[in-house]
Amino acid sequence: MRVMFGVLAGLAVVASSAQAAPSQPESVMIATIDAEQARTLKLLETMVNQNSGSRNSDGVRKVRDIVIPEFAALGFAARWIPMEQTGRAGHLVLTHKGRKDAKKLLLIGHLDTVFEPDSPFQRFVLEGDKAKGPGVGDDKGGIAVIVAALRAMQAAGTLKGANIEVFLTGDEEEAGHPVKVARADLVAAAKAAHVALDFEGLSREDGKDMGSIARRSSQSWTLTVDAESGHSSGVWSERAGDGAIYAAARMVTALRDELPEPYLTLNVGLIAGGAEAEVGDDNAHVSASGKTNIIAGKAVARGDLRTLSPEQNAAAMRKMEAIVARKFPGVTSARIEFSEGYPPMAPTDGNKALLARLNAVNATLGLPQMQPLDPMKRGAGDISFVAAHIDGLVGLGPHSTGDHSPAEMVDVPSLWTQAKRAALLMSRLAAEKALASR
Structure with a gap:
């Protein structure tokens, strides 16, 4: 797997690094984004100041209501997909119909944040070139970039013929269950599109902007071990055995010793054992009871598995099952047992080609070429659910730090840079004819 990613990484920056002057419409887009900085920042502030924790369904719907007029003014039709059956608010789909023969672009973002109403972190604060607030980067900053880019496209006349669907999930941070139902509409949208662009945060390494063409999976697993119990004086005997805790520990050790390979990690996050043991209904707690003189009759453990491709994921699960057996x-x-989880987004040739297209935009903007980010440095996300059906890029949102913590902060100038990149890239892609209907 490391060889595969290394080859693609080497090919992903083939676009010329020589600056090509922007076209007249591209110059208009660049100027519009700069002229509307205050407007974009005000939209971001308004969204951030409305709490939309994944479980705050009313708050997610209120952010929806903030966002819809922005897109309606650009000719997008809004559709709300309720998701009460999964325990979440729903998803917002915004559709712009252009030329029938034009490529259809799917833009992915999310309305929710990790910060619920009881969090003390609730307000937008601007501090020079930085802005703090819940979701200011992840992913309300991404939505602000989308709106800024589309407004620039409208000003330049490149939006008119573009086929674009914006899919903003309401539960990216904590997906509803069953996940298959929660993501069915997103998958259907991907099957009808030609390119997916994900507007979560831009990654940087050593101050350099990076391109993301891959994300690893995230799949939870639960181990349950039952064993003979009895008085501890009989432990290790042929009759009584070692008990469930020893067995679970050996299984977990075998997983650690035998599974490692490039781009695969396996974490054990929770473990408990005793005369009795169980996993809580929320899957976030484990409990056990027993005594020191009782051989453990039960042990449970939970963790996650992360891989880079569907093939690697399937092989790892088979190996884990064989160890436990x-x-x-x-x-x-x-x-x-394995949860549905987030599938991997493999570093395909199609994704690599999209990064090359983005690097052509960078050349036009006079920006450095973006190298592919090591997928070990990026978590799972919504685009992973559609990666098997469509080529995609990740990280078109702004650069932020401290995500998922009260220190979340966005680099404000990166909003403008990312909006320019997105506007030019989308305009170029949308101008192309679709080679085949989806």
């Missing part, structure tokens, strides 16, 4: 002294049953 081995014979361990005193074990009467053992099983490992």
Whole structure:
């Protein structure tokens, strides 16, 4: 896998680094984004000041109501997909119809944040070239970039013929269940489009902007071990065995020793064992009870598996199942179960080609070429659900730090840079004819 990513990384920056002057419409887009900086920042402030934690359905709908007029003014039709059946508010889909033969672009972002109404972190604060606030980068900053880029396209006349669908989920930070239902509409949108552009945050390394063409999966697993119990004086005997805790520890150790390979990680986040043990209904707690003189009859553990491709993910699950199926002294049953999780977004040739297109835009803007980000440095996200169906890029939102914490802060100038990149890239892609209907 490392060889595969290394080859693609080397090919992903083939676009010329020589600056090409922007076309007249591109110059208009650049000037519009600069002229509307105050407007864009005010929109971001308004969104940030409305709490929209994933479980705050009313707050997510209020951000929806802030966003819809911005897109309606640009000729987008709004559709709300309720998701109460998954325990979440819903998704906002905004559609602009252009030429029938033009490529259809799918823009992905999200309305929700990790900060629920009881969080003390609730307000937008501007501090020079930095702005703090819940979701200021992830992902209300991404929505602000989308709006700024589309307004620039309208001013330049490149939006008129563009086929664009903006899909803003209401539960990216904590997906509703079942996940298959929660993401079915996003997958359907991807199958009808030609390119996916994800507006979560821009990654930087050593001060340099990076391109993201891959994301690893995120899949939870639960291990349950049952064993013979009894008085501790009989432990290690052929009759009683070792108990569930020893067995679970050996299984977890075997996972650590035998699974490692490039781009694969496996974390054990929770573990408990005793005479009795169980996982809480929220899957975030484990509990156990017993005594020191009782051989542990049960053990449970939970963790996550992250991989770079569907093939790597499937192979890892098979290996984990085989390890758990081995014979361990005193074990009467053992099983490992996997959640739906977030699938991987592999670094495909199509994604690499899109980064080359973005680097052509960088050349026009006089910006450095963007190298591919190591997927080990990026978590899972909504675009992963559509990666098997469509070419895509990640990280078209602004650069931020401290995401998911009260220190979340966005680099304000990166809003303008990312909006310019997005406007030019989308205009160029939207001007192309679709080679085949989806």
